[in-house]
Amino acid sequence: MALSDDDKLEMQRRMLRIRAFDERASKMVKRGHIPGTVHTSIGQEAQVVGATMALSDNDYMTGNHRSHGHPIGKGSPLGPLMAELQGKSGGVCKGKGGSLHLADFAVGSLGESGIVGSSIPIAMGAALSSKVLGRDTVALAFFGDGAANQGVLYESMNMSGVWNLPVIFLCENNQYALSTPAHTVTSGVIAERAAGFGIPGVRVEDGQDVLAVYEAVSTAVARARAGEGPTLIEVVTYRYNEHSEGLRLGTDYRPADEREEWLKKDPLVLFREHLIANGHTAEEMDALEADVLAEVDAAVEFSENSPWPDASVGFDDLYTDSEYAA
Amino acid sequence: MSVMSFLGAIGAAQKEAMDADERVIIIGEDVEANVYGTTGGGKTRQETGDFVQMYGRNRIRNTPISEEGIVGAAAGAAMTGLRPIVDLSYSSFLYMAMDQLVNQVAKNRYMFGGQASMPVVFRSAMFYGLNTGAHHSDRPYPMFMNVPGLKIMVPSTPSDAKGLLRTAIDMDDPVLTFEACILWALKEEVDDNEFWVPFGVARTHREGTDVTIVAISSSVPEAIAAAAELEAEGISAEVIDPRTLVPLDKDAILESVAKTGRLVVVEPAHRTCGAAGEISAIVSEGVFDALTAPIVRVTAPDMQIPFSPALEKQMYPTKDDITAAVRRVTSFTSRNAALANAHN
Numbered sequence: 001m002a003l004s005d006d007d008k009l010e011m012q013r014r015m016l017r018i019r020a021f022d023e024r025a026s027k028m029v030k031r032g033h034i035p036g037t038v039h040t041s042i043g044q045e046a047q048v049v050g051a052t053m054a055l056s057d058n059d060y061m062t063g064n065h066r067s068h069g070h071p072i073g074k075g076s077p078l079g080p081l082m083a084e085l086q087g088k089s090g091g092v093c094k095g096k097g098g099s100l101h102l103a104d105f106a107v108g109s110l111g112e113s114g115i116v117g118s119s120i121p122i123a124m125g126a127a128l129s130s131k132v133l134g135r136d137t138v139a140l141a142f143f144g145d146g147a148a149n150q151g152v153l154y155e156s157m158n159m160s161g162v163w164n165l166p167v168i169f170l171c172e173n174n175q176y177a178l179s180t181p182a183h184t185v186t187s188g189v190i191a192e193r194a195a196g197f198g199i200p201g202v203r204v205e206d207g208q209d210v211l212a213v214y215e216a217v218s219t220a221v222a223r224a225r226a227g228e229g230p231t232l233i234e235v236v237t238y239r240y241n242e243h244s245e246g247l248r249l250g251t252d253y254r255p256a257d258e259r260e261e262w263l264k265k266d267p268l269v270l271f272r273e274h275l276i277a278n279g280h281t282a283e284e285m286d287a288l289e290a291d292v293l294a295e296v297d298a299a300v301e302f303s304e305n306s307p308w309p310d311a312s313v314g315f316d317d318l319y320t321d322s323e324y325a326a
Numbered sequence: 327m328s329v330m331s332f333l334g335a336i337g338a339a340q341k342e343a344m345d346a347d348e349r350v351i352i353i354g355e356d357v358e359a360n361v362y363g364t365t366g367g368g369k370t371r372q373e374t375g376d377f378v379q380m381y382g383r384n385r386i387r388n389t390p391i392s393e394e395g396i397v398g399a400a401a402g403a404a405m406t407g408l409r410p411i412v413d414l415s416y417s418s419f420l421y422m423a424m425d426q427l428v429n430q431v432a433k434n435r436y437m438f439g440g441q442a443s444m445p446v447v448f449r450s451a452m453f454y455g456l457n458t459g460a461h462h463s464d465r466p467y468p469m470f471m472n473v474p475g476l477k478i479m480v481p482s483t484p485s486d487a488k489g490l491l492r493t494a495i496d497m498d499d500p501v502l503t504f505e506a507c508i509l510w511a512l513k514e515e516v517d518d519n520e521f522w523v524p525f526g527v528a529r530t531h532r533e534g535t536d537v538t539i540v541a542i543s544s545s546v547p548e549a550i551a552a553a554a555e556l557e558a559e560g561i562s563a564e565v566i567d568p569r570t571l572v573p574l575d576k577d578a579i580l581e582s583v584a585k586t587g588r589l590v591v592v593e594p595a596h597r598t599c600g601a602a603g604e605i606s607a608i609v610s611e612g613v614f615d616a617l618t619a620p621i622v623r624v625t626a627p628d629m630q631i632p633f634s635p636a637l638e639k640q641m642y643p644t645k646d647d648i649t650a651a652v653r654r655v656t657s658f659t660s661r662n663a664a665l666a667n668a669h670n
Contacts, residue, residue: 060406094439103438110405111438115429121395122430125402132351132384133407152425155395162390317440318475320498 003214005279009288011053011210012271015045016292018069019268021078022241024296025068025085025099029245034085037247038099041069043240044174046267047204048073050213050235051140051170054221060108060126060139062119066172066239067102067112070142076104078295079302090306094313108137116177117143117150120169124156127167127224138166138224140217146177148190148234154197157232161197166224168217171234173207178243179253194232207237208265211274238262330516332481332509335488336449337364340411342520343495344381347409350495352377353387353396354413354449362451362510364413393422397448401431404446404500411495417450417504418464431500432475443498447491454594454631455508455544455642463631463638465543465595467504471571471604477501477525478572482509482546485516486569489523496522506544506594526573530582534564537652538582540605541567542593545624545643549592552648561656571601579605580612587618588655594642597625619658622651 003011022040029038041048044066052073055061063070071081076092084091085099092104103111110126113119123141130137147153148171160167171190175182194201200223204216213235220231240259242249272285330338343350352365358378360366365377365386377386389396393414400410414420420427427448434442454463470476477499481487487505494501531546532553541549546567553563564582568574583589589609591602602623609621624643632638659667 062402092439093437093441096439097437101437103441105438105441110402111434111442113429115425118398118425118429121398121426122402122405124395125399125404125408126406128399128403129406129408132403133349139402152394152398155390155392156398159390159392159395159399163387317436319435319477320443 003211007053008275011049011214012268012275013288013292014049014053014073015210015268015271016289017078017295018045018048018072020292020296021072021082021299022068024300025082026241026245028085034099035087036098037244038068038085039066039244040239040241041066043262043266044172044207044237045069046210046271047172047207047213047235047237048142050210051142051217054214054217055108055138055140058108058137059221060110060123060137061142062110062123062139063112063142064116064119064144064147065100065112065114066144067099070112071102071104071107071109074104074107074109076107076109078299080104082299083303083306086303087308088303088306089309089313090302094317095309096313096317117147117152119143120147120150120153121156124160124165124167127160127165128163130166131163136225138168138221140168140170142170142172144177145171145173145175145182145186145190146180148173149185154193157194157197157199157230160230161199164227164229166227167230168220168224169230169232170217171232173234173236174239175236176239176243176253179249179251181253189234191232191234199230199232201232202234204233204235207235208267208270210267210271327515328518329513330484330488332484332487332505332512333363335484335516336491336505337366338516339488339491339495340364341377342492343411344377344385346520348385349407349409350411351385351387351403351408352411352413353389353400355389355391355415357386357413358383358388393419394426397423397426398430400446400448401426401434401444404444405434405442409445409495411447411449414448414450416462417452417466418461420448420450420466427470427476428473432473436475444500445498447494447501447503449503449505451505451507452543453507455638457633457635457638459633460630465504465626467502467571468595468600468604470502471601472599475500476572477570479503479525479570480543481505481569482543482567484512484514486523486529488516489521490525490569492520493522493525497525504543508544509547512547523569525570526575528566528568528575528578530564530566530578532563532565534562534586536562536586536656537588537590538564538566538579538586539648539652540579540589540591541565542571542601544594545592548643548645549648551645552652555645555649556652561652563652574605576608576612579609583609584613584616587616589617589621590624590648590651590655591621592624592643592648594626596628597623598628600625618660619655622655624648624651
């Protein structure tokens, strides 16, 4: 659980990747270079990376519509992710999933979901495989404060509790379900709901502190790997951008000064300061940031150079025996 | 060979698959208790006990009443190395898990560009005809035919139930099996050895030359009985059971209708957007020039299922409904044919 200096640098690198990737994706949506829309994780990088860095390479993960940070945090290469956002043949899902359905099984990313809450039992199922087959892998389900009011979460917490499954339910509480403030639709405290299932419920109040998130998730992972069952973790965080890029709502549902307050707790700035206070130089940090921007440039170049998928690809992959596809 | 009931054949297929592959597990409500006899050792039960004793609770898992969670868990497990058989009990319970079945099970392989395979079987029983009222009597397989990515089997004999289920379990795609409870007690000689009935291959129960009767699930024995009665009247009916609706053996149906020129489609599901309507459309698109009479559907009406035996009985196709439909198409004379005859 103790983080090496290299691990911490990797954390900052992955958070920077999410920020740079999503800022670029946002621009590309607005210029029409990405079809449809995207939901960015800008502002929530610590919550994502603190969790994914607590997992091992073989561990599984499912996510939701705020979908790019999860695979990036799990180590998925940026080029095929960007190509997927553009619908290119080099996309991680051959251009058939798009932003909402990123998945990279090579890094344990079992898929993001456009239906909130829908991927939660999928992570439970991955944990069931581990249990039945005697593997030591764990699974983590990311979902938001909105999905915390879906019934399937409670079916999953109950079933994985009674079966003692190695799964972590990670609620990314960014405080708004699209425009709806969580406190207006959520009775009580999400983390405290775990008590009803006899499993630990943990609330990370400062979700902008990547080390705090890492600590909480690492504890849950260790429990799960030791056969002690599931944990619910609620991480309080904030998204800096709109629910989706290009969305313009007629009403201002967030208090005017709220975003300003959260911008003062930018996870990338906070962790940069932490690293500098612990022996790294500002020049090193600048170089890391420049390096990540170059990675994103390369990812966009990979995507731009990737051809559109052949029309026939639209009829592949429905079944494993493709003769039944048409 | 030994005499097996429909349920016994399902149990035999499950046992074979459990023995053959330790990745196969059975999960669902009350599966430990072997309520319907499909998770017991069959004739060897007294010696070897039921599935819990044979395979243990790691592989035979009783679930809470949480269909959405069960189906989602099975999907996630299938994507990561297990081959679950999910016993969803009544087919109307599938609606509780609609999001998981439609948005995850059916779509994940496609959405993720082929990264996922989904080797999972969802068994459910259609309790119609047994006075269980509107919540337990559904025949919902046609609505799932409208969901690309799922495969659907509707066995009508013990032998097909065993061979199709074994194929389904060994297949890397998600399969929904719809078992008609009024067929559960059917018995016939079934091969004790392992065998696999392929998907997408119809079974011709009876050959004939005057009319093709395509029958589904519990309508198959009704159609066979109708064909026997019609033979006495000099009408030769061919009876085809598609056995799987996705994939559907279109060739067998088209070839048969090309030969007979007439089609009656029989099923216990509702009329609108049913399998019968789909098969009718396929035939009219495919061999229109061979048809000498309109295609006739014999189905349940678009009506809920009432409880009273006096009311329920009339809702499903019977032998008499089928013979009446066949007499209608075999006695049909088109205006063109009548005109042609008048000129002769």
